[in-house]
Amino acid sequence: MATTQQPGETMRSETRRDRHRRELVDQLCAEAGRQLAAGGAGSVTWRGLARAVGMSPASLYTYFHGLDELFTELILRTYADLAAATHDAEVAHRDDELGDRILIGPLAYRRWALDHRPEFNLVFTDQLPGYAAEPGGPTIEAQVAVFRPIARPIIQHSGARSVSATEPFNDDEMRPFLGLWGLFHGLVSLEVNHHLDWLDSTAGFESQMRWAINALGYPPASARCVTQFETWVAFAGGDRERHYNGD
Amino acid sequence: MATTQQPGETMRSETRRDRHRRELVDQLCAEAGRQLAAGGAGSVTWRGLARAVGMSPASLYTYFHGLDELFTELILRTYADLAAATHDAEVAHRDDELGDRILIGPLAYRRWALDHRPEFNLVFTDQLPGYAAEPGGPTIEAQVAVFRPIARPIIQHSGARSVSATEPFNDDEMRPFLGLWGLFHGLVSLEVNHHLDWLDSTAGFESQMRWAINALGYPPASARCVTQFETWVAFAGGDRERHYNGD
DNA sequence: GTGAAGTTCGAACAGTGTTCGGAAACCATA
DNA sequence: TATGGTTTCCGAACACTGTTCGAACTTCAC
Numbered sequence: 001m002a003t004t005q006q007p008g009e010t011m012r013s014e015t016r017r018d019r020h021r022r023e024l025v026d027q028l029c030a031e032a033g034r035q036l037a038a039g040g041a042g043s044v045t046w047r048g049l050a051r052a053v054g055m056s057p058a059s060l061y062t063y064f065h066g067l068d069e070l071f072t073e074l075i076l077r078t079y080a081d082l083a084a085a086t087h088d089a090e091v092a093h094r095d096d097e098l099g100d101r102i103l104i105g106p107l108a109y110r111r112w113a114l115d116h117r118p119e120f121n122l123v124f125t126d127q128l129p130g131y132a133a134e135p136g137g138p139t140i141e142a143q144v145a146v147f148r149p150i151a152r153p154i155i156q157h158s159g160a161r162s163v164s165a166t167e168p169f170n171d172d173e174m175r176p177f178l179g180l181w182g183l184f185h186g187l188v189s190l191e192v193n194h195h196l197d198w199l200d201s202t203a204g205f206e207s208q209m210r211w212a213i214n215a216l217g218y219p220p221a222s223a224r225c226v227t228q229f230e231t232w233v234a235f236a237g238g239d240r241e242r243h244y245n246g247d
Numbered sequence: 248m249a250t251t252q253q254p255g256e257t258m259r260s261e262t263r264r265d266r267h268r269r270e271l272v273d274q275l276c277a278e279a280g281r282q283l284a285a286g287g288a289g290s291v292t293w294r295g296l297a298r299a300v301g302m303s304p305a306s307l308y309t310y311f312h313g314l315d316e317l318f319t320e321l322i323l324r325t326y327a328d329l330a331a332a333t334h335d336a337e338v339a340h341r342d343d344e345l346g347d348r349i350l351i352g353p354l355a356y357r358r359w360a361l362d363h364r365p366e367f368n369l370v371f372t373d374q375l376p377g378y379a380a381e382p383g384g385p386t387i388e389a390q391v392a393v394f395r396p397i398a399r400p401i402i403q404h405s406g407a408r409s410v411s412a413t414e415p416f417n418d419d420e421m422r423p424f425l426g427l428w429g430l431f432h433g434l435v436s437l438e439v440n441h442h443l444d445w446l447d448s449t450a451g452f453e454s455q456m457r458w459a460i461n462a463l464g465y466p467p468a469s470a471r472c473v474t475q476f477e478t479w480v481a482f483a484g485g486d487r488e489r490h491y492n493g494d
Numbered sequence: 495g496t497g498a499a500g501t502t503c504g505a506a507c508a509g510t511g512t513t514c515g516g517a518a519a520c521c522a523t524a
Numbered sequence: 525t526a527t528g529g530t531t532t533c534c535g536a537a538c539a540c541t542g543t544t545c546g547a548a549c550t551t552c553a554c
Contacts, residue, residue, distance in 0.1 A: 017500070017551060042375065046542055056503050057542080067542070117373075125372045125440050126364075128289065143442065175446065178434075179455045183426070186433020193372050195390065199422065208426045215462040264520065264531070293511055303534045304511080314511070 025063055025073075027053055032074050033119075040118045041071075041127045071128065078119045079142035083149075085112040090149035092232055098157055099213060099221035100228075105150030106184035106209050107229045113188045120192050124185075151177045157218070183212055272310055272320075274300055279321050280366075287365045288318075288374045318375065325366045326389035330396075332359040337396035339479055345404055346460060346468035347475075352397030353431035353456050354476050360435045367439050371432075398424045404465070430459055 014022075031052045035044040046067055050057040064070040089108035093101055113120040121127070154177060187208060191201045206226055214220055261269075278299045282291040293314055297304040311317040336355035340348055360367040368374070401424060434455060438448045453473055461467055 015552070021500095040373065040375070045540095047540085058504080058544080059502050061543080062501060121372050124436070124442065125368050126287065127374070128287070140445070175451070178446075178451055179430070179458060182434035182437065182455060183430045184433070185437060186431070187425075187429035189371070189436050190429065190432060195371065198387070199425075204422070204425055208429060211426060262521070268532095292509090294509080305513080305535080306533045308512080309532055 028063060029074060029077055032070060036118050036122060041122050068128065075123055076138060076142055078123050079146060082112055083145040086146055086149040090152060092236065098153060099219040100225045101153035102213055102218055103209055103221040103225050104229055107226065109150065109184060110188045110205060111233055113192050117192045147181065180212060184209060275310060276321060276324055279317060283365050283369060288369050315375065322370055323385060323389055325370050326393060329359055330392040333393055333396040337399060339483065345400060346466040347472045348400035349460055349465055350456055350468040350472050351476060354473065356397065356431060357435045357452060358480055360439050364439045394428065427459060431456060
């Protein structure tokens with residue numbers, strides 16, 4: 001269980017144990033993320049994790065109640081990384097025209113997914129049996145944080161009231177966005193799992209998204225939008241990468 | 248390795264061992280399908296399978312080279328079951344109007360997925376590390392068999408030449424279908440993995456599909472199309488179920 | 495300094511996939 | 525029908541896995 005400072009508690013100074021605990025939890029998550037990226041969810045193992053940090057397998061139970069709890073923490077951190085990717089992309093292209101701003105979100109979503117295939121599957125498909133995010137749980141907010149930057153251009157354009165950066169969208173605001181989400185999530189999900197290897201999936205994704213943006217009544221994105229985004233990723237994308245691994 | 252009669256071999260009468268082998272492979276796949284449906288891919292286990300059929304774990308290596316080979320066979324059989332679902336739905340509604348025929352495919356796709364969540368994830372996401380279907384492999388044809396009945400109304404309507412039931416579609420015919428596939432696959436994938444629990448996903452799916460059919464320029468599906476399909480599933484769907492489990 | 499709380503570890507248990515050698519059963523052929 | 529080769533089956537073993545327990549050890553708050 002990742003211990004976070006409860007809001008009601010008295011603010012005590014961080015003790016020596018607390019810092020060690022915090023650093024070790026980060027180290028464990030980073031190592032788990034490495035094993036996940038290397039060999040998929042099936043190859044992140046309790047004993048291997050203990051071996052990587054030089055401790056006994058039994059000792060790890062001080063920091064996580066078991067493999068399930070470690071996976072939920074890993075899911076939350078992966079959500080945060082994906083949210084950072086979509087957020088950074090939206091911020092970097094905030095001054096572009098509307099069509100480009102709408103296209104940027106799905107592009108960032110796809111780029112992150114193709115660079116983090118096991119993480120994408122870990123977050124979006126049930127790898128463990130019988131696991132379901134409880135309605136009030138932190139998974140929901142993490143999910144909203146992923147899609148807020150993608151939906152912001154649309155909602156800012158359609159809605160009369162402006163949308164603040166921190167205020168979460170409610171269901172009514174999310175619903176018209178459902179179709180677009182389904183489309184690019186489906187295409188990305190198929191591509192991540194090698195179901196679109198028989199075609200030029202990059203061009204296919206771009207053309208499908210342009211068609212959808214047009215069909216929804218928004219102005220078309222510029223021709224240079226995709227290449228502009230890719231060059232931005234090439235320069236700014238590397239910085240975030242170290243941020244994810246936590247070391 | 249599921250031994251099938253090679254076309255070049257001399258046709259010998261099925262010996263006692265051959266029948267026993269065939270029946271046991273079917274029994275193993277059926278049992279694996281049961282464990283998969285019950286607890287997800289992680290809970291179908293080699294020793295548990297041996298226990299279920301009353302044999303030693305070592306003996307199973309006579310029929311499958313290992314857990315990976317059993318999973319690929321299971322994937323193929325699951326593909327066949329999903330293909331049967333979409334095929335049966337298309338055949339049953341072949342005389343409906345164009346809009347309804349287009350909507351029926353995604354409805355059948357979604358219905359099967361919600362009734363077979365672990366199977367859906369097994370087929371469409373990489374559960375094992377480093378597995379990728381080879382280009383000429385049987386997975387591709389199995390995938391085409393799933394989508395041929397869904398795409399048939401569209402291709403029959405748009406293409407000048409008629410499409411036979413057995414002839415596979417080529418890439419050019421599949422590409423305009425990509426957007427629709429991405430849309431309903433994405434929505435279903437999200438729904439299967441409990442990412443749409445916060446809304447009425449049934450109504451959302453229906454409205455999104457109707458919108459897409461309209462945006463693509465096809466006539467709208469009738470209002471009673473969905474309820475008609477569901478009642479058809481309630482009567483005819485039960486028959487196919489036994490067909491899948493193989494017993 | 496003292497008692498409580500947190501941390502670490504070794505040992506053990508039950509479970510897993512897989513390999514190997516030998517003993518049966520089966521089957522085609524002589 | 526007897527023979528020889530192939531196929532099937534099993535017990536034992538190996539190297540793993542997640543998890544629990546109890547006892548030592550360290551750190552913290554008072």
